[in-house]
Amino acid sequence: xxxxxxxxxxxxxLKPKKHSDSGGLFLLVTxxxxxxxxxxxxxRGKEKKLVLGRYPAMSLKQARAARDxxxxxxxxxxxxxxxxxxxxxxxxTAVRDTFNAAADEWLNRKAPGWTAGYAKKMTEQxxxxxxxxxxxxxxxxxxxxxxxCITAIQSRNAPTMxxxxxxxxxxIFALAIATQRAEQNPAKAVRGALIIxxxxxxxxxxxxxxxxxxxxxxxxxxxxxxxxLLASWLTALTAVRPGVVRQxxxxxxxxxxxxxxxxxxxxxxxxxxxxxxxxxxxEFRVPLSRxxxxxxxxxxxxxxxxxxxxxxxxxWRQPIDANKxxxxxxxxxxxxxxxxxxxxxxxxxxxxxxxxxxxRDGDHEIIDLMLAHVRGGTEGAYNRASYMQRRRILAQxxxxxxxxxxxxxxxxxxx
Numbered sequence: 001x002x003x004x005x006x007x008x009x010x011x012x013x014l015k016p017k018k019h020s021d022s023g024g025l026f027l028l029v030t031x032x033x034x035x036x037x038x039x040x041x042x043x044r045g046k047e048k049k050l051v052l053g054r055y056p057a058m059s060l061k062q063a064r065a066a067r068d069x070x071x072x073x074x075x076x077x078x079x080x081x082x083x084x085x086x087x088x089x090x091x092x093t094a095v096r097d098t099f100n101a102a103a104d105e106w107l108n109r110k111a112p113g114w115t116a117g118y119a120k121k122m123t124e125q126x127x128x129x130x131x132x133x134x135x136x137x138x139x140x141x142x143x144x145x146x147x148x149c150i151t152a153i154q155s156r157n158a159p160t161m162x163x164x165x166x167x168x169x170x171x172i173f174a175l176a177i178a179t180q181r182a183e184q185n186p187a188k189a190v191r192g193a194l195i196i197x198x199x200x201x202x203x204x205x206x207x208x209x210x211x212x213x214x215x216x217x218x219x220x221x222x223x224x225x226x227x228x229l230l231a232s233w234l235t236a237l238t239a240v241r242p243g244v245v246r247q248x249x250x251x252x253x254x255x256x257x258x259x260x261x262x263x264x265x266x267x268x269x270x271x272x273x274x275x276x277x278x279x280x281x282x283e284f285r286v287p288l289s290r291x292x293x294x295x296x297x298x299x300x301x302x303x304x305x306x307x308x309x310x311x312x313x314x315x316w317r318q319p320i321d322a323n324k325x326x327x328x329x330x331x332x333x334x335x336x337x338x339x340x341x342x343x344x345x346x347x348x349x350x351x352x353x354x355x356x357x358x359x360r361d362g363d364h365e366i367i368d369l370m371l372a373h374v375r376g377g378t379e380g381a382y383n384r385a386s387y388m389q390r391r392r393i394l395a396q397x398x399x400x401x402x403x404x405x406x407x408x409x410x411x412x413x414x415x
Contacts, residue, residue: 004060007056037052039066041080048079050070097139097181102175106175122168125164129168133145138173163348167356167364171361206345206350208350214236218328224331230298237395237403238292239346239371239398240265241341242325244269248263248310260287262288264284266283287392289398291400347371350398
């Protein structure tokens, strides 16, 4: 039988050498000096060897105990070698079934279709969810756990981030369900709770039914200035910032009678760095839906201003006042429920949710582009003009959803 001293002093030789202990246990020393415990046994008349562990991480005493445990399995007509393989397989499955593993897989699947900047952004956004769930098994994550994670993000006054993290979690569980690692999507169960708690300085309606109701309330305000009505509609249809919409100029719209109508917003009007505002490459191009084109045409026909699409009622040489849209929403009974800027959150939430439900994960990046949510630099300038065909399709999809059953824009202008 071996001693600890003999195990420590065993030297490497030109060929692997066995140092026998007892009951089939031996220490194998390779030419490189690696030492490992092996056990020779017979299962159904066939000689087999089982690797128990490395020395000195596994001591002589521990190796003998491991051998005895394996013997017990053998006495139960269980092959210790096969049992070890099963344990490893279960351990690997346990790792594969964790939130982290599914998140890594999801990112690896999506990253090839993303820009480097967007991939980095998405990776950063996953950290909030990873901290909450990480190595936890997907099947063990409950709606309450997801709600707690999202609520914690909201408490940092970061409702947009909370919504994005919830969307990410929903996508991860959709993948997990498809690969039989989960049976339900707990992120979907807390969508309603997130809607309630995201309302802050810029409240927004985050369901298509309520969004349609909002449009109808805006339309029905008595004695409203037509420019305020149409500016509200164009804001809702394009999800462009209301400050940009109210300063829209006739010359910015192209091909209104063509197949690819477009709104070119000068870089100077966009929310970006000063240097970028002076760079024409950073203009923002908005593909216009059929309803948006009708809105622009109606405004052009009604506007007495040679410059502004939505002139002020007091002085048509100026655009409508910055507060007029917000006042109109309050007059419509929308105080605390919706503001003009809220259409961006409404568009983002509904379109991202539909994309996930339909398995159109590639549309998430495009929806961000439609909101001008891209990083700075030349890459940002390039991406703002990217995916125009798909952006046009999504713009029309959104307009069809939103304006179903509403009168044509021309009905809102003076005769």
